Amino acid sequence: MIEVRIEREGRYRYRIPRHGAMRVDAIFYASPAIARDLEAEGGQALQQLVNVATLPGIAAPAVALPDIHWGYGFPIGGVAAFDPRKGGVVSPGGVGFDINCGVRLLCSDLTRDDLEPRKEALADALFRLVPAGVGSERRELRIGAADWPHLLTRGARWAVERGLGDPDDLEFIESTGALPGAEPDRVSARALERGGSQLGTLGSGNHFLEVQYVEHVYDPEAAEVFGLFPGQVTVLIHTGSRGLGHQVCQDSVDRMLAAARRHGIELPDRQLAAAPIESPEGQAYLGAMAAAANFAFANRQVITAYAREAFARVFGPGSSRLRVLYDLAHNNAKWEEHGGRRVLVHRKGATRAFGPGHPDVPAPYRAVGQPVLVPGDMGRYSYVLAGTAGAMAETFGSSCHGAGRRLSRSQAKKVARKNDAVAALKRQGILVRAATRATVDEEIPEAYKDVADVVEAVEGAGLGRRVARLRPLIVVKG
DNA sequence: ATGTTC
Numbered sequence: 001m002i003e004v005r006i007e008r009e010g011r012y013r014y015r016i017p018r019h020g021a022m023r024v025d026a027i028f029y030a031s032p033a034i035a036r037d038l039e040a041e042g043g044q045a046l047q048q049l050v051n052v053a054t055l056p057g058i059a060a061p062a063v064a065l066p067d068i069h070w071g072y073g074f075p076i077g078g079v080a081a082f083d084p085r086k087g088g089v090v091s092p093g094g095v096g097f098d099i100n101c102g103v104r105l106l107c108s109d110l111t112r113d114d115l116e117p118r119k120e121a122l123a124d125a126l127f128r129l130v131p132a133g134v135g136s137e138r139r140e141l142r143i144g145a146a147d148w149p150h151l152l153t154r155g156a157r158w159a160v161e162r163g164l165g166d167p168d169d170l171e172f173i174e175s176t177g178a179l180p181g182a183e184p185d186r187v188s189a190r191a192l193e194r195g196g197s198q199l200g201t202l203g204s205g206n207h208f209l210e211v212q213y214v215e216h217v218y219d220p221e222a223a224e225v226f227g228l229f230p231g232q233v234t235v236l237i238h239t240g241s242r243g244l245g246h247q248v249c250q251d252s253v254d255r256m257l258a259a260a261r262r263h264g265i266e267l268p269d270r271q272l273a274a275a276p277i278e279s280p281e282g283q284a285y286l287g288a289m290a291a292a293a294n295f296a297f298a299n300r301q302v303i304t305a306y307a308r309e310a311f312a313r314v315f316g317p318g319s320s321r322l323r324v325l326y327d328l329a330h331n332n333a334k335w336e337e338h339g340g341r342r343v344l345v346h347r348k349g350a351t352r353a354f355g356p357g358h359p360d361v362p363a364p365y366r367a368v369g370q371p372v373l374v375p376g377d378m379g380r381y382s383y384v385l386a387g388t389a390g391a392m393a394e395t396f397g398s399s400c401h402g403a404g405r406r407l408s409r410s411q412a413k414k415v416a417r418k419n420d421a422v423a424a425l426k427r428q429g430i431l432v433r434a435a436t437r438a439t440v441d442e443e444i445p446e447a448y449k450d451v452a453d454v455v456e457a458v459e460g461a462g463l464g465r466r467v468a469r470l471r472p473l474i475v476v477k478g
Numbered sequence: 479a480t481g482t483t484c
Contacts (some may be wrong), residue, residue, distance in 0.1 A: 072479095098479040135481050194481070205479055331479090359480045 004043075004050060010116075012066075012461035021268065027394070031457040032196040034066050034449075038404075043072075048075040051268045056276070057088025059343050061193060061396045065350055066447075066457035067404040072097065073271030076349035079398045081336075084277045089265065091274035091283055092252045095333050095348050095414070096348035100293035101240030102164060102174070102301045102329035103373045105384065106307065106322040108233040111314065112213040113293035115233050115473065118314050123431045123474045125310035126209060130303055133435030133478040134204040135299030137197040141302065148192060149200075152184040155294035156220040156301040156327075164200075164305035166321075171362050173327040174352060177297045183287025187244070188251050192289075195295055198478055200302030204439055204478030206402075207239045208378065209307065211474035215381060217467040218305065222368045222386050226325055228468050235322060235383060236470065237303050238375055240331065241296035248292040250286045259295025277344055279376065286333065293332050300327055315320075325384075326371035328352060338396050345396050353387035353399035353464055361387070372399045372464050378432070378475045379445030383455050383466060400462040403451035409442040415440035425475070434477040443477065 007015045014035065016026040026049045030038060038046055045068045052074055054063040068077035073093030082088030107233040115122065131138055143151060148172050151158045158178025159165055170176050202209060214232045217223045228234075242249075256273035259281035265274060275281035309324045333346045354361050354370040361370045369387035376382045407415065421444045422432045434440045458464045 096479075101479070190484095203479075203483075207479080239479070242482065250480085 007088060007392065011410060012013055012457045014051060018053070022050060024053050024058050024062060024368045026050055026053045026062040026064070027063035028068060029146065029284055029457055029461045029463065031453055032452060034457060038068070044183040044398065045070045045075045047237065047429060048073070049078060049110045052078060052080050054268055055089055055091070055272065056082070056265060058088040063398065065207050065400040066454045067349065067400045067402055069404050071154065071348060073269055074346070074348050077400065079345065079347050079350045079396055081338060081343040081396045082277060083341060086134045088277050088344060088398030089274035090277050090282045090333055090345065091272055092249050092256055092285060093271050093273065094348055095257055095289060097246050098240035098247035098331055098350045099247045099289055100296035101331040102296065102300065102327060103375055104237045104304065104327035105325040105373050106235040106304060107227050107325050107477055108235070108311065108320040108322055110231060110233040110320050111231045115211070117139045119473060122211065122314045123315050123433050126474065126476050127305065127433035129306040129310045130202055130209055130476060132202040136201040136203065136435065136478070137284045138200040139197050142303040143196045143198050143199060149184045151298055152187065152291035152294050153182045154178055155297035159298045159301035159305070163289045165301050169301065169304065169324040170304060173297060177301065177327070179290040179293045179332070182290035182294050184291050185282050187248060187287035187291050187381040188253060191244045191247035191251065193260045194247050195242055198242040199295070199299055202239045202240060202303065202476065202478060203242050209303065209476040210236045210468040210472045211377065212236060212382065212472050213466050216409070216469040218468060223366045225365060226371055226384065226467060229325065229335045229383065233320045234470055235307055236373070236375060237300055237307070239299060241292045242299065244295050245292040247253065247341060248288045252288065255281060256285065265375045287322050289333060293329065296329070297327070326373060328373055336396065347398055349401050350398045352397060354397045355387045355389040355392045374400055374402060374451060376403050377445040377448040378443060378472055379428065379430065380450065382470045383451065384459070384468045384470065385455065385464035386467050388465055391464065395463055396442055400458050403454060405447055405451040406449045407447040412447035413438070413441045414446055415446050430472050430475060430478065436478065
């Protein structure tokens with residue numbers, strides 16, 4: 001059980017006052033039920049949040065969102081900003097292994113009624129055109145030595161320049177589809193080898209491509225600005241930087257531990273290994289991380305092109321253009337200005353959620369706020385929220401990123417074996433196409449918390465505003 | 479998350 005004082009500051013907001021080696025307070029957001037679960041889990045995720053608050057140069061407060069759970073060093077569902085002028089650090093554990101993992105939402109011109117008669121055909125076409133599973137490859141796009149520097153610095157734009165997508169897509173991607181500061185030379189040969197044939201693939205685990213429909217609109221005005229209407233068919237893509245990003249993280253871990261020692265950084269947990277932002281080790285990681293991030297942006301762009309191809313084959317060319325509503329990342333470290341300070345914001349399993357009027361929100365959405373895409377599980381629903389002024393004031397412009405697991409993978413498999421998960425979903429009108437049965441079993445709806453509870457806490461705390469709820473029709477998984 | 483333990 002966690003040995004710290006927790007102060008409840010509101011229905012959805014809790015504070016862990018600075019104590020011991022903490023340099024700042026920690027804040028977490030939770031519904032009463034989620035707060036009980038966090039305690040019941042022995043406070044492990046909250047202890048990780050406390051550990052983060054001890055790192056040099058952290059800007060107050062260390063933040064956790066309602067989908068917080070235990071992760072590598074830093075909790076998943078956490079936000080930590082560091083001030084370079086106060087010895088602030090960068091930590092690979094604060095970004096996560098799947099660098100720039102994120103979600104992209106596409107909007108069709110079709111309705112659920114248009115889709116229903118061709119649902120099986122569309123599921124088959126998507127599964128054929130979008131490789132999924134551990135080690136999945138798209139060999140026809142194998143990246144050669146001459147392409148790497150361009151791909152890793154230009155991100156989604158690289159794909160668009162090769163005819164994979166529309167130039168108009170880029171405006172609706174966070175950071176317009178490329179993090180600045182990428183240094184391709186910092187990415188190891190091994191990382192390039194792993195990623196070389198994986199561009200345009202989903203991967204495994206909780207990654208997916210879903211076809212959905214707009215089941216409910218909470219805010220008609222915001223929905224109209226985002227281009228959403230009831231019954232509309234949408235496509236949600238959740239994937240990251242595959243083996244390339246994983247290897248970049250792996251490569252950095254040992255080096256960062258040595259760097260922490262060299263710079264005299266005391267670590268309550270080795271997995272918090274960090275180096276000063278301005279140090280050679282910190283700069284090397286940031287250059288490689290941005291390159292991996294750009295691979296992830298390109299990955300979602302290429303998958304978009306193939307999803308469009310699948311729709312064209314099933315519904316006819318030009319029948320539905322699949323506009324990019326938004327593409328966001330939930331695992332990275334970015335330079336941003338908050339409270340008049342330039343800070344390096346680590347988001348690990350947390351979504352950037354800039355509020356109305358922020359210049360980094362695409363102009364057509366700026367009056368409403370940034371779209372915040374929150375995937376749930378494959379049997380229930382996902383949410384579209386809008387960023388708020390509250391998030392800007394309290395969480396460095398951040399919100400939640402998903403439901404969070406409630407069963408371990410092995411527990412989920414046991415539950416799934418009892419009732420045929422694919423058949424159960426089919427009875428609810430949800431078609432599943434998966435590379436392996438095991439992944440589906442690990443990802444059954446029962447394995448996840450109800451994302452509605454997470455979203456309730458986020459909205460109740462003023463960190464996001466519900467715009468629409470999306471219900472799955474087709475799920476493509478590893 | 480991950481060529482699911484180089």
